[in-house]
Amino acid sequence: MVGQGPSWDVVADIQLLLQFHFMQNAFLAGTLVALLAGATGYFVVLRGQSFVAHMLSQVGFPGAAAGVLLHVSPVLGLITFCVAAAVGIGWLGRDVEAGNRAESAAVGSILAFSLGLGLLFFRLYAGSAQGIYAFLFGSILGIADRDVLLTFAIAAAGLAVLVWMGRPLVFASVDPDVAAARGVPVRLVSIGFLVILALAVAITVQIVGTLLIFALLVAPGASALQLTARPGLGFVLSIVLALAFTWVGLALAYFSDFPVGFFVTSLAFGAYVVIRAPKTLPVRTRAVYA
Amino acid sequence: MPSALKLDRAAVRIGGGLVWSDVDLEVEQGEFVAILGPNGAGKSTLLKALLGLVPLSHGSVLVFGHPVRRGNDDVGYLPQRRRFDPDLRIRATDLVRLGLDGGRWGVPLPSAAKRRRVAQMIELVGATGYQDRAIGELSGGEQQRVLIAQALVSGARMLMLDEPLESLDLSNQQAISELIRGICERQGVTVLLVAHDVNPILPFIDRVVYVAGGHVLSGQPRDVIRTETLTRLYGAPVEVLHTGDGRLVVVGQYEPVSHHAIDH
Ligand SMILES: Nc1ncnc2c1ncn2[C@@H]1O[C@H](COP(=O)(O)OP(=O)(O)O)[C@@H](O)[C@H]1O
Ligand SMILES: [Mg+2]
Numbered sequence: 148m149v150g151q152g153p154s155w156d157v158v159a160d161i162q163l164l165l166q167f168h169f170m171q172n173a174f175l176a177g178t179l180v181a182l183l184a185g186a187t188g189y190f191v192v193l194r195g196q197s198f199v200a201h202m203l204s205q206v207g208f209p210g211a212a213a214g215v216l217l218h219v220s221p222v223l224g225l226i227t228f229c230v231a232a233a234v235g236i237g238w239l240g241r242d243v244e245a246g247n248r249a250e251s252a253a254v255g256s257i258l259a260f261s262l263g264l265g266l267l268f269f270r271l272y273a274g275s276a277q278g279i280y281a282f283l284f285g286s287i288l289g290i291a292d293r294d295v296l297l298t299f300a301i302a303a304a305g306l307a308v309l310v311w312m313g314r315p316l317v318f319a320s321v322d323p324d325v326a327a328a329r330g331v332p333v334r335l336v337s338i339g340f341l342v343i344l345a346l347a348v349a350i351t352v353q354i355v356g357t358l359l360i361f362a363l364l365v366a367p368g369a370s371a372l373q374l375t376a377r378p379g380l381g382f383v384l385s386i387v388l389a390l391a392f393t394w395v396g397l398a399l400a401y402f403s404d405f406p407v408g409f410f411v412t413s414l415a416f417g418a419y420v421v422i423r424a425p426k427t428l429p430v431r432t433r434a435v436y437a
Numbered sequence: 438m439p440s441a442l443k444l445d446r447a448a449v450r451i452g453g454g455l456v457w458s459d460v461d462l463e464v465e466q467g468e469f470v471a472i473l474g475p476n477g478a479g480k481s482t483l484l485k486a487l488l489g490l491v492p493l494s495h496g497s498v499l500v501f502g503h504p505v506r507r508g509n510d511d512v513g514y515l516p517q518r519r520r521f522d523p524d525l526r527i528r529a530t531d532l533v534r535l536g537l538d539g540g541r542w543g544v545p546l547p548s549a550a551k552r553r554r555v556a557q558m559i560e561l562v563g564a565t566g567y568q569d570r571a572i573g574e575l576s577g578g579e580q581q582r583v584l585i586a587q588a589l590v591s592g593a594r595m596l597m598l599d600e601p602l603e604s605l606d607l608s609n610q611q612a613i614s615e616l617i618r619g620i621c622e623r624q625g626v627t628v629l630l631v632a633h634d635v636n637p638i639l640p641f642i643d644r645v646v647y648v649a650g651g652h653v654l655s656g657q658p659r660d661v662i663r664t665e666t667l668t669r670l671y672g673a674p675v676e677v678l679h680t681g682d683g684r685l686v687v688v689g690q691y692e693p694v695s696h697h698a699i700d701h
Pocket of ligand 2: 517599
């Protein structure tokens, strides 16, 4: 990708990283996405909704394809489809989220259909595999200026709403019955969160693609919750981890010519394993770590 | 002083069927009330109606003289459940704090007064030793103590506890019952406690409310806790024994038997 390799001079390395416009866009969009994905991911894991995150990313496929087909930004198509799906799931209730058997069969069918629909849309467009590849694995290095703007708007709004509804959201997540009795509109909070999740999914897919979304939307939250049981700290930690995975992943990709998605997912997975491993070991061995 | 609770010809309908109807009930402030009845009779529904979680289809209910509403600081609720997910990663103290301001929107700011209030409740229920541990890691008895602190923290004058002794071992049942009795007596908190096994709370109760066959009736423990009454109530043989030291013990097969349970 570049002629010069990294040195031990960090300032020079950063200058090197940011010398091209596409890398500036990549870092900017990556940072924005990591902020919202990390913040949302904390709640995804707290609420046990990884399955929904995965599902929304799949539903986005025909959305992105439709965006390409209609000559608007794929991100717009993604957002439309993801938000519509989130509202739908919200109305159906918690059964779907919990991966209830009958419901997950229904969701599975919808997933398969939406993937088929996406394939059709891409075929209608030009039959190019390029777009599909970008959607499945992310295309952070090809982010346009207007996408950065849209990403900024979504990340800022999503983060602000998440912080604003933080307490009722935590309450409704860990103890919905008491939360309802205490006056929290649990259903509304749940749907509101799904919409933010849908937006987070839509912009995260740009970076790591639908297949690798776990890396930014679930892994940081999972690691943060392993590290601390304090809600405020866990929330911040999840964001910090998502930022770190994105920045380091981008830098490694830039200097090595391997895909960004590979590095981001490896970092996310590696961190989770390192954090989780001591807890999975038998109690006797655990003392060594402590 | 208004009654803690006053139901007037109240009825609840869920999915077209009457759960119970024509309920007249009055509970005085500071009373310890046991709510008994077979599974599916509508005990949980009764508490939910008192909390405003389930609407009345008929009649009226007043709590401390006011119509019910969600988010009433006068009322603390502990819903029926088994246990928190062992993987739930939130500290006991955070859970108690949610009872204080978990319903508030906006950026959470640190508050020394709220922290003190939470610490005070945690101390009251004897949970100080594990307040910083994740709730999922705690034992059933420890979780119940934390939840009682959560129910009280808003300044509740009435506790609605739905089977809080279920799935606890005997010594924990005893300890939690004693704790609730102490809160009732020392803080003057009215307690409504749904119980499946009445024995752990038998020595404390001021009044028994029993829910069965679409009716809700209330009476003095000495009138209700009798072999004939309970046998009729549960639709199964139940015997009330008098022990040598003057206590009552309820024995028998009062396992969940009701027309609802059989329907399904
Ligand atoms: N959400 C609900 N949907 C349909 N039926 C319900 C619901 N909640 C309770 N019921 C019905 O109302 C009746 C009373 O239930 P509940 O109050 O939970 O009984 P209990 O607590 O005494 O075991 C039962 O027949 C139950 O089937
Ligand atoms: Mg019940």
